[in-house]
Amino acid sequence: MTATFHTIAFDADDTLWHNENLFEEHHRKYCQLLAEYHDAETVESTLFRTEMRNLELYGYGVKSFTLSSIETAIKLTDGAIPAEELRRIIDFGKDMLAHPVELIDGAAETVADLGQTHDLILITKGDLRDQERKIARSGLASHFKHIEVVSNKNSEDYARIFRRHGIEPSQVLMVGNSLKSDILPVLELGGYGVHIPYHLTWEHERVETVPNEHSKFHEIASIKQLPELLASL
Amino acid sequence: MTATFHTIAFDADDTLWHNENLFEEHHRKYCQLLAEYHDAETVESTLFRTEMRNLELYGYGVKSFTLSSIETAIKLTDGAIPAEELRRIIDFGKDMLAHPVELIDGAAETVADLGQTHDLILITKGDLRDQERKIARSGLASHFKHIEVVSNKNSEDYARIFRRHGIEPSQVLMVGNSLKSDILPVLELGGYGVHIPYHLTWEHERVETVPNEHSKFHEIASIKQLPELLASL
Numbered sequence: 001m002t003a004t005f006h007t008i009a010f011d012a013d014d015t016l017w018h019n020e021n022l023f024e025e026h027h028r029k030y031c032q033l034l035a036e037y038h039d040a041e042t043v044e045s046t047l048f049r050t051e052m053r054n055l056e057l058y059g060y061g062v063k064s065f066t067l068s069s070i071e072t073a074i075k076l077t078d079g080a081i082p083a084e085e086l087r088r089i090i091d092f093g094k095d096m097l098a099h100p101v102e103l104i105d106g107a108a109e110t111v112a113d114l115g116q117t118h119d120l121i122l123i124t125k126g127d128l129r130d131q132e133r134k135i136a137r138s139g140l141a142s143h144f145k146h147i148e149v150v151s152n153k154n155s156e157d158y159a160r161i162f163r164r165h166g167i168e169p170s171q172v173l174m175v176g177n178s179l180k181s182d183i184l185p186v187l188e189l190g191g192y193g194v195h196i197p198y199h200l201t202w203e204h205e206r207v208e209t210v211p212n213e214h215s216k217f218h219e220i221a222s223i224k225q226l227p228e229l230l231a232s233l
Numbered sequence: 234m235t236a237t238f239h240t241i242a243f244d245a246d247d248t249l250w251h252n253e254n255l256f257e258e259h260h261r262k263y264c265q266l267l268a269e270y271h272d273a274e275t276v277e278s279t280l281f282r283t284e285m286r287n288l289e290l291y292g293y294g295v296k297s298f299t300l301s302s303i304e305t306a307i308k309l310t311d312g313a314i315p316a317e318e319l320r321r322i323i324d325f326g327k328d329m330l331a332h333p334v335e336l337i338d339g340a341a342e343t344v345a346d347l348g349q350t351h352d353l354i355l356i357t358k359g360d361l362r363d364q365e366r367k368i369a370r371s372g373l374a375s376h377f378k379h380i381e382v383v384s385n386k387n388s389e390d391y392a393r394i395f396r397r398h399g400i401e402p403s404q405v406l407m408v409g410n411s412l413k414s415d416i417l418p419v420l421e422l423g424g425y426g427v428h429i430p431y432h433l434t435w436e437h438e439r440v441e442t443v444p445n446e447h448s449k450f451h452e453i454a455s456i457k458q459l460p461e462l463l464a465s466l
Binding site: 054057058059060063064066067070071073074077079080081082083084086087090093094097098127128129130132149150151 | 287290291292293296297299300303304306307310312313314315316317319320323326327330331360361362363365382383384
């Protein structure tokens, strides 16, 4: 059987360009800043709980992360942290927003290549301004027929996007690093999912079960292998 | 001459629901918090400068405003402000995000009414998550054919939106409270603009010149007058 899909949808953060490494760097500096008050494990777990509690209100992205980092630092120090140290947390966040976009090895070539034969869509979640800036800086925008910045990526969100563009979900192949946000929702809608793990995964994006048995699920180690995989389907 | 337009585009904040009043309330509490350090005028002007400096990086919205408020408070107190007071600024921001949507008097009826005869679009700028939440809570979403949350509203942004939906700009009538963000860019593209001033205007949205002489520009005092105005065009 030959697979039929005419649309390839790409996640962006940690699929086309590096992102989680910036958060890791923030975490490292943040734990250092709070080291005189608490061990890194306590800092990390408290920050994660704050982020999860604020997720509904704040949504994803660097500004949300910065606000939760400040809130957590105040809580973990019982208000003893000097304002100047909180100012450093604001600066960490600004550094992340201003950081150059570093493409994943092979992303530019693969996207340009597949753009010749398929309709490409970019579907990314997070902060609107920040994602738009990264898309512009990536130099990849012109390859995509549609670019969607959304606040969440569950199957309903994907269904809405595909409906808006008149795309049959079974005709979509989605490529991304997050099983939870990129792959499982699209498989659920009847589409194809290609998982390309990134070497770092935010705890919130982790899932227990990999859908290895699913006939429309594939996993590759690098985006460079995508054209070859597609040719084999 | 009878005016021809088949699409009515609405701004959201301070056009369909109250928004600037929440920011005013934050400003009041914020100046109170810093009153022992500086007079309100100094606080306001410093906060505004911080917001403008951060606008390119942060974009619009409550989270950006909260981060700029924290940064300004640290600066204005030379780092002397206790962390617990900065925590209150975070809480002000959360209160704004969690605040119920209060529709402008007449907005629900007018939108429902005009939705019978025209294609309606909602075009709002700001934080994606926050705007989506307000749209959902407003109860007005079903009247709009398209809903666009954008990071900026200049004439290029409008042109992109209209192009995406196959709408001729000269066929659009845009309704909003901001001359700068809602009216002037659409007039520039050849569309109609109906200005409905809100009793509060953020300094950043103020413009000197009102396009009173423009044949496609109209100003009304209340959204309730919109159907009557449209009938007269």
